[in-house]
Amino acid sequence: MKFWQKAFLCIIIVFLIGFDVATYLLVQKSYTLNTGNVYATAQNERYIIQKSLYDRISDISDLYTELNPDNLKMYINPYGDYYKNQNIYMELYRDDTLVYSNFNQASDERPELNIDPDEKSTVARVIDNVSYLFVTGYLDEPYSNLKFVYIKDIQDLTDYKHEMIRYAVMISIIVSLFLSVLIIGMLLKLTRPIRKLNKTAEEIANGHYQKRVEVKSRDEIGEFAHNFNAMADSVEVHIQKLFDLTEERQRFINNLAHEMRTPITAIMGYGEFLKCANCSPEESVKALDYIIQQSERMKNMTAKLMDLACLNNGNIKFETVNFQEILENIEQTLSQNIEKKKIHIKKDLQRTELQGDKDLLESLILNIMENAVRALPVGGEIEVKTYGDENELILSIADNGIGMKEGELGKVLEPFYRVDKSRSRVNGGAGLGLALSKQICDLHHAEMNMSSKPEMGTKVEIKFTTLLQSDDNSEI
Structure with missing residues (x-):
């Protein structure tokens, strides 16, 4: 995987994590605020209905000496019919006995009913995949044996939360796609000098030591390119020195072989002449003088070569x-x-x-x-x-x-x-x-x-x- 691809994955992953977390927190905060508003509205509505019910029961108790379930049901029924159209349901209990209910989704478990006379309860529950809010409380004296339950359908609030999450996911995908194109373009542009450096390094490795990188930027990559060119200059100089040294040594060896061959050939020739030819004493002396001369030349040349070798130390x-x-x-x-x-x-x-x-x-x-x-x-x-x-x-x-x-x-x-x-x-x-x-x-x-x-x-x-x-x- 190339560097720009790694950088792209890192950036997009960090963005998605940050964006999704921020979006979730925003949706959750909005849901919490809306839930608080719904709870407050439900509690206010429960209080108004319960207060109206209390006043009505007080009026009934003046007309009837005894409050029976039929009288209570007769009075609360208009409230139930009116609010049912607004997805608000009601229940009335007398001494924990159900007197009235227009809520048909009641379950066997009713934790919202387990309260003391001086307490109020607000409970959200899901029944048959529908969210409901239960607000429960007792009426004031002298009707503290009456328990009123306010029930409101809040599925819209849950649906709103889910819709916001789906919308946030869609926005995240769209923004990610747009950002991906933008980031890839920027990374390709930013890493272009690195690709040029890599290409130049390959060309230098293949023997094109004169290749250099064009430096335009003044950032860290520009400094790196400048240092790379300086390194390439140094490498080229050292390589040229090695080439020159190799050529010089080869020339030295060739010349040495040539210089040695000439006196050796002469010595061998005159040696064969002295061995095989029937020469006069004068010719023998002349041949021996030449052999001595060439031997002296070889000795001097060897001595100077030794001096050169010693000087190198x-x-x-x-x-x-x-x-x-x-x-x-x-x-x-x-x-x-x-x-x-x-x-x-x-x-x-x-x-x-x-x-x-x-x-x-x-x-x-x-x-x-x-x-x-x-x-x-x-x-x-x-x-x-x-x-x-x-x-x-x-x-x-x-x-x-x-x-x-x-x-x-x-x-x-x-x-x-x-x-x-x-x-x-x-x-x-x-x-x-x-x-x-x-x-x-x-x-x-x-x-x-x-x-x-x-x-x-x-x-x-x-x-x-x-x-x-x-x-x-x-x-x-």
Whole structure:
């Protein structure tokens, strides 16, 4: 059962209960008031008739020395004939003996007769499916042995009550039908946003993550729709991130397999050559050198992959790092290639200290400078600068090498991406250095920016801001 149907049933049930109870109470109140009026009228009529009867009996007692049943019957008979046309009946008892009665529906049980001389009784009874009102009382002295019973047909009052109930039921049915149509229309309109939300949720569940709910109202449903859209935006962003991550990992695996296959194939080829071919000592040395070169390339690539995996854990140790010492270590590491290409390194270190992980920062700068050395021609230049204030430190490494196109700047930070694949493979590059550098920057909450122009060189700027005041030996 749908929500609007449940709401409709609840509303209509509550309405019917409330309406019917209120109607019943109203009918009952009206019946009670009418009954009270009928009782009061009957008591007044009984008093008038009984008083008239008393006066008449007094007159008779002056004419006749003895009141006999015939005399009493003769006098009361005109009253009985007159009021019978008005559905009013009378009975007269003398010493509990019936003297006169024009009521033909009397039953064996007469509780209204069981009263004391100083009492009056008003009793309503149903005889043969007809309601009657019995008002009983004794005449005053000296005729206190005479009991007068006033009987009135009040079936009209009962019929009126039943008619009112039937009318109320009919009104309840008509109003319920009209109200049902009105409530269903209102509920369908009020729950329309919920149905739209449900439909949109189904579409999102089926993969249409761009679907959103149109928000028009400002009530709770409107707020819910707004929050639903915010949730859908967040889901879409996270799903897109998962897709991107999946694609990135697949690309990483494909590139890794490709990069590994090339040196392995070369090693196997030269190994077979050394095993089977009748080669000269010079050719053997050349083959062994190539095997060593490819093995060294695989070792370096494996080491950098391990570095990337370790960086993903995010646990690094911070200490005070001196840039001058790091640059000296890097120059020593790259000294062979620097001397071979006669590269000049220009340094301008206005700031020399920073809080960070020394090994990671050295790896960061080494990767950038190693790429710069590869990109430089003979006699090229690398310029290293540090500057800034107490709130930030900027490290700048620029070269005047071959540079890159603008469209390649966003890709060089991806693992295994190489601008010139053939030249990088010859020089031993696997396209992992800058990806590793980017992760090191992220761990140090630093911002890494690159700019480059073909045949003019590349410039890398790294801005450190949040770790300048860190305590020594702190960890994150």
